[in-house]
Amino acid sequence: MMTSTPTALTTLQNKRVLLGLCGGIAAYKAAELCRLLVGAGAEVQVVMTKGAQEFITPLTMQALSGQPVHTELLDPAAEAAMGHIQLARWADLILVAPASANFMARLAHGEASDLLTAVCLARRSPLALAPAMNQAMWSNATTMANLGLLESAGVLMFGPASGAQACGDVGPGRLLEPSELLQLCAMQFATGALAGKKVVITAGPTREAIDPVRYLSNHSSGKMGYAVAAAAIEAGAEVVLISGPTGLPVPDRCQLVPVTSALDMLAACESHPADIFIAVAAVADYRVARPAAAKIKKSAEELTLNLVRNPDILATIAGSKPRPFCVGFAAETEHLADYAKEKLRSKKLDMIFANDAIATFGNDAASITAYWPGGETTFEPQSKAQLARRMIALISQRSSTTDA
Numbered sequence: 001m002m003t004s005t006p007t008a009l010t011t012l013q014n015k016r017v018l019l020g021l022c023g024g025i026a027a028y029k030a031a032e033l034c035r036l037l038v039g040a041g042a043e044v045q046v047v048m049t050k051g052a053q054e055f056i057t058p059l060t061m062q063a064l065s066g067q068p069v070h071t072e073l074l075d076p077a078a079e080a081a082m083g084h085i086q087l088a089r090w091a092d093l094i095l096v097a098p099a100s101a102n103f104m105a106r107l108a109h110g111e112a113s114d115l116l117t118a119v120c121l122a123r124r125s126p127l128a129l130a131p132a133m134n135q136a137m138w139s140n141a142t143t144m145a146n147l148g149l150l151e152s153a154g155v156l157m158f159g160p161a162s163g164a165q166a167c168g169d170v171g172p173g174r175l176l177e178p179s180e181l182l183q184l185c186a187m188q189f190a191t192g193a194l195a196g197k198k199v200v201i202t203a204g205p206t207r208e209a210i211d212p213v214r215y216l217s218n219h220s221s222g223k224m225g226y227a228v229a230a231a232a233i234e235a236g237a238e239v240v241l242i243s244g245p246t247g248l249p250v251p252d253r254c255q256l257v258p259v260t261s262a263l264d265m266l267a268a269c270e271s272h273p274a275d276i277f278i279a280v281a282a283v284a285d286y287r288v289a290r291p292a293a294a295k296i297k298k299s300a301e302e303l304t305l306n307l308v309r310n311p312d313i314l315a316t317i318a319g320s321k322p323r324p325f326c327v328g329f330a331a332e333t334e335h336l337a338d339y340a341k342e343k344l345r346s347k348k349l350d351m352i353f354a355n356d357a358i359a360t361f362g363n364d365a366a367s368i369t370a371y372w373p374g375g376e377t378t379f380e381p382q383s384k385a386q387l388a389r390r391m392i393a394l395i396s397q398r399s400s401t402t403d404a
């Protein structure tokens, strides 16, 4: 059953859809589909085969997507060149609409003879095909065999629909309507894996006052925590984001609890019980024992600050009863795996994500390894938004096995 347009409007927001076009009379419908995807908030890049360009011009698709259209596997125009690997990495979803019989055949047999097949072969995201062809071509045993190969490789099939065809035939092979394709795209992101769960996430740095105008802090940007919050919302969770100062835009549909110091953050965490607690914040380990009530004036050559340990928020929540499923982060500059496993054990966590502190802070792309009692997995470098979705999928899967 199709969901309503508002679903498409929310789940496609900021998603990266790579729209591939093959040759066929239905290619004109891809223009409307592109417009709908962009209207729903998706970022769209278009790849066209030579055949597609016989039916609709790259200029049309460029105007509608607002991005240069990609047509060549070996593109000499440097500013337009985004190699097939980068395009494949970029996409959250690849949709080929219309997908021709020829394209299906080439894809089914692992060909990478043009840009679109090469991108599909290098894909890291879900790939969906919306076939459009004459009904006899669709029903042909070879096309059916190719369909079987593609489906067993995990390729999603959107359609085809049945009905009157441009050639006068009646039967299966019509491209689904653009509005139906839009809904199917939206449904790929409406995972609902955390529906009904309350997820509390800490993010950003903390600031520990020295006096009324100065503080101790760190370089955490908050981007990872905010991306995790957005991914948890996307997965249907009720999200409370307890954040130190970041200046980042707050993800839609999430309750922000702004805090400053580690002690504020702990108090906020304790007053928001959760099913899943994800500590992404870079909490200051120490605070000034007695912050000055007035601005410290410079006089002596040396100034000594007396620091005391801050409470470990994550370990405190993990030790509470009833306790949520607890997830930590370990940003390290060396001995990543050893330190992460040690924190998993000593803080009594259900899972920990470890990354390289220097490569990660403030950057948009990062790789990460997850450890849990008895297992681990590494996610390749990708954008923080994409990483966050994979992390949330793993948390959702592990927390439901731990519940059971």
Ligand code: C5P
Binding pocket: 202, 262, 279, 280, 281, 282, 283, 284, 285, 310, 311, 312, 313, 314, 315, 327, 328, 329, 330, 331, 343
């Ligand atoms: O001990 P370390 O700071 O490396 O541990 C990192 C993990 O513990 C992160 O998940 C961080 O959010 C959390 N943490 C915390 N409270 C602290 C220190 C760290 O929640 N005081």
